[in-house]
Amino acid sequence: MNRVAAVLSRVGRLLPAYAVLYIGFLYLPILLLPLFSFNDSKVLGFPLTGFTTKWYAGLAEQTALFSALKNSLFVAVVSAVVATSLGTLISRAISKHRYPLRRTSQTIVMAPLVMPEIIIAISLLIVFLGIGLGTTLFTVILAHSLLTIPFCVSIMTSAFGQFDDALEEAAVDLGETSWGALRRVTLPVVAPGIISCLLISFTVSFDEFILAFFLSGNSPTLPVYIWSQVRFPAKLPNVIALGSLLILVSILFLLAAERFRRRSERFTTQAE
Amino acid sequence: MDHKIAVNIANVSKSFGSFQAVRDVNLQLRQGEFFSLLGPSGCGKSTLLRMIAGFEDPSEGAIAIDGLPMEGTDANHRPTNMVFQSYAIFPHLNVEENIIFGLARSGLSRAEKREKASDMLSKVGLEGLGRRGAHELSGGQRQRVALARALVLEPKVLLLDEPMSALDKKLREQMQMELRALQRSVGITFLMVTHDQHEAMTISDRCGVMFEGRLAQVATPHELYQKPNTKQVADFIGGMNFFDGSIKANGGEKLDVELPWFGQVSVDAHGVSDGVGLPVTIGLRPERVHVGSRRPDGADVAVPARVIDRAFYGETIHYYLELEGRADPLIASVTNFERADHFEVGDPVWSGFRGGAAVALPRK
Numbered sequence: 001m002n003r004v005a006a007v008l009s010r011v012g013r014l015l016p017a018y019a020v021l022y023i024g025f026l027y028l029p030i031l032l033l034p035l036f037s038f039n040d041s042k043v044l045g046f047p048l049t050g051f052t053t054k055w056y057a058g059l060a061e062q063t064a065l066f067s068a069l070k071n072s073l074f075v076a077v078v079s080a081v082v083a084t085s086l087g088t089l090i091s092r093a094i095s096k097h098r099y100p101l102r103r104t105s106q107t108i109v110m111a112p113l114v115m116p117e118i119i120i121a122i123s124l125l126i127v128f129l130g131i132g133l134g135t136t137l138f139t140v141i142l143a144h145s146l147l148t149i150p151f152c153v154s155i156m157t158s159a160f161g162q163f164d165d166a167l168e169e170a171a172v173d174l175g176e177t178s179w180g181a182l183r184r185v186t187l188p189v190v191a192p193g194i195i196s197c198l199l200i201s202f203t204v205s206f207d208e209f210i211l212a213f214f215l216s217g218n219s220p221t222l223p224v225y226i227w228s229q230v231r232f233p234a235k236l237p238n239v240i241a242l243g244s245l246l247i248l249v250s251i252l253f254l255l256a257a258e259r260f261r262r263r264s265e266r267f268t269t270q271a272e
Numbered sequence: 273m274d275h276k277i278a279v280n281i282a283n284v285s286k287s288f289g290s291f292q293a294v295r296d297v298n299l300q301l302r303q304g305e306f307f308s309l310l311g312p313s314g315c316g317k318s319t320l321l322r323m324i325a326g327f328e329d330p331s332e333g334a335i336a337i338d339g340l341p342m343e344g345t346d347a348n349h350r351p352t353n354m355v356f357q358s359y360a361i362f363p364h365l366n367v368e369e370n371i372i373f374g375l376a377r378s379g380l381s382r383a384e385k386r387e388k389a390s391d392m393l394s395k396v397g398l399e400g401l402g403r404r405g406a407h408e409l410s411g412g413q414r415q416r417v418a419l420a421r422a423l424v425l426e427p428k429v430l431l432l433d434e435p436m437s438a439l440d441k442k443l444r445e446q447m448q449m450e451l452r453a454l455q456r457s458v459g460i461t462f463l464m465v466t467h468d469q470h471e472a473m474t475i476s477d478r479c480g481v482m483f484e485g486r487l488a489q490v491a492t493p494h495e496l497y498q499k500p501n502t503k504q505v506a507d508f509i510g511g512m513n514f515f516d517g518s519i520k521a522n523g524g525e526k527l528d529v530e531l532p533w534f535g536q537v538s539v540d541a542h543g544v545s546d547g548v549g550l551p552v553t554i555g556l557r558p559e560r561v562h563v564g565s566r567r568p569d570g571a572d573v574a575v576p577a578r579v580i581d582r583a584f585y586g587e588t589i590h591y592y593l594e595l596e597g598r599a600d601p602l603i604a605s606v607t608n609f610e611r612a613d614h615f616e617v618g619d620p621v622w623s624g625f626r627g628g629a630a631v632a633l634p635r636k
Contacts, residue, residue, distance in 0.1 A: 164360060166357070172347045175425070176376070
């Protein structure tokens with residue numbers, strides 16, 4: 001027993017080193033992107049030749065890139081709102097009501113999370129073309145809503161799961177209508193969860209490539225546009241510069257989402 | 273005595289599917305009284321409370337509050353307010369906002385509402401805590417906010433659903449006395465649901481005991497304790513020794529009963545009208561059992577017994593006494609006086625009681 005414990009404690013001392021390596025492996029490649037974006041060379045690689053901001057300055061002239069950015073923002077905002085609204089309603093039904101096939105419906109809603117995206121993309125393409133919708137930003141929005149609803153459902157199910165039903169009854173008991181209880185109590189209490197849903201689904205949609213690639217037609221979203229530019233080495237440094245900016249924005253969004261998620265936990269778990 | 277009726281519950285039943293939660297309950301709450309519904313969990317007391325609040329509709333029967341039938345009136349329009357078991361303090365609002373939540377439709381100005389809130393806060397002993405966030409409150413403070421939030425609307429009846437269950441013992445005892453004082457000062461009818469017989473007895477003017485959806489007895493705490501209507505009630509309210517005997521003579525007020533071990537004794541008839549020769553159950557509270565090393569003087573009947581176990585509670589000591597041939601031990605609760613005799617397990621003792629201290633239990 002003692003020897004096992006001794007070995008374990010020696011292994012235990014190595015754990016910090018392991019953690020550092022792990023995090024390094026995960027994030028160093030991502031850090032290379034901003035590094036190269038300030039490098040004064042068209043070739044992506046070491047040694048670095050000099051510091052420049054011209055790749056960032058050059059971004060302004062890329063009109064096609066900006067229209068792709070606009071497309072992406074539009075798709076991300078609309079699908080975030082759609083997915084958050086539907087996800088909130090679904091979670092409310094799942095956590096508050098008992099109905100036949102409740103578990104099954106929950107599984108079906110969560111399925112897009114585990115289904116290969118490429119399969120979803122191809123099937124949606126076939127269906128959208130078949131029913132004459134074609135491929136537009138609208139179809140991308142539909143696809144992205146499908147993809148991000150599971151994220152919203154899992155966030156909101158946890159928010160509603162911790163929600164004390166007596167709060168709504170208390171509101172009604174104090175004279176509110178059921179609509180008033182929803183507006184004055186339920187929604188404010190789960191608001192941090194809703195904001196967290198909006199941020200997460202926005203981020204997922206904004207980054208998404210496969211569905212957008214299949215379904216965006218003539219109006220590419222940003223990831224699709226970037227992919228198309230990777231073939232031209234001359235434009236690559238611009239793309240790297242934009243990519244660095246996107247990483248920054250994504251990190252800020254995720255941090256904000258996490259903060260709201262924690263606030264929502266503090267709101268709903270202080271009951272004891 | 274003539275009492276104004278605050279709540280009239282007439283022949284109310286409630287079923288959930290095939291489960292009958294409440295069965296044919298008739299109950300009148302008097303204006304300004306503190307009434308407790310008492311019973312084990314699942315006895316239907318909370319369902320009854322929720323029907324009065326308007327969260328459930330009776331399957332049968334009718335409820336009237338302050339003379340007005342409540343059928344078709346939703347919870348938000350009833351002159352009742354509730355203190356929930358979890359207190360249900362709105363977590364996104366501070367104390368003051370919680371308290372004025374229900375005044376949204378009152379037409380009062382912001383200043384008037386705040387004035388009311390501050391009055392209420394001082395009534396429940398939370399002066400100056402209006403700005404406190406809901407998550408910064410202790411259990412006792414949460415209960416006070418829940419009380420203030422409900423009372424500020426001046427309901428005809430305040431409903432309390434197990435209001436003490438989230439508090440620890442010490443705080444619970446303190447809050448019981450405060451709740452009692454608060455009820456007297458506001459003069460509103462309080463209806464509390466609890467499974468804690470001690471709590472119900474301590475603070476209520478009257479209690480109703482429920483078992484399996486039925487109201488078994490409605491009485492003052494004193495009456496409930498001294499003269500339980502059934503064996504079930506007797507057993508639920510405090511400890512009770514039971515003896516099965518047979519009736520020797522029935523004099524209306526007094527009943528002469530032949531008991532095993534003790535012989536013939538005259539007990540409180542308590543409405544038992546059965547004739548001579550019929551079986552009857554007698555209840556005897558543990559603190560009415562005399563225990564001594566000699567034959568106790570004040571007892572009408574006494575027999576030798578043996579101590580088989582004892583439990584020390586501080587202010588009292590419980591002796592478990594074996595009577596020759598009796599399966600259940602006779603439980604005696606003795607006050608821990610300075611000069612009280614103390615007995616050890618195995619000691620031979622005398623046990624006895626006064627006939628007037630025992631009560632006949634009507635058969636159901």
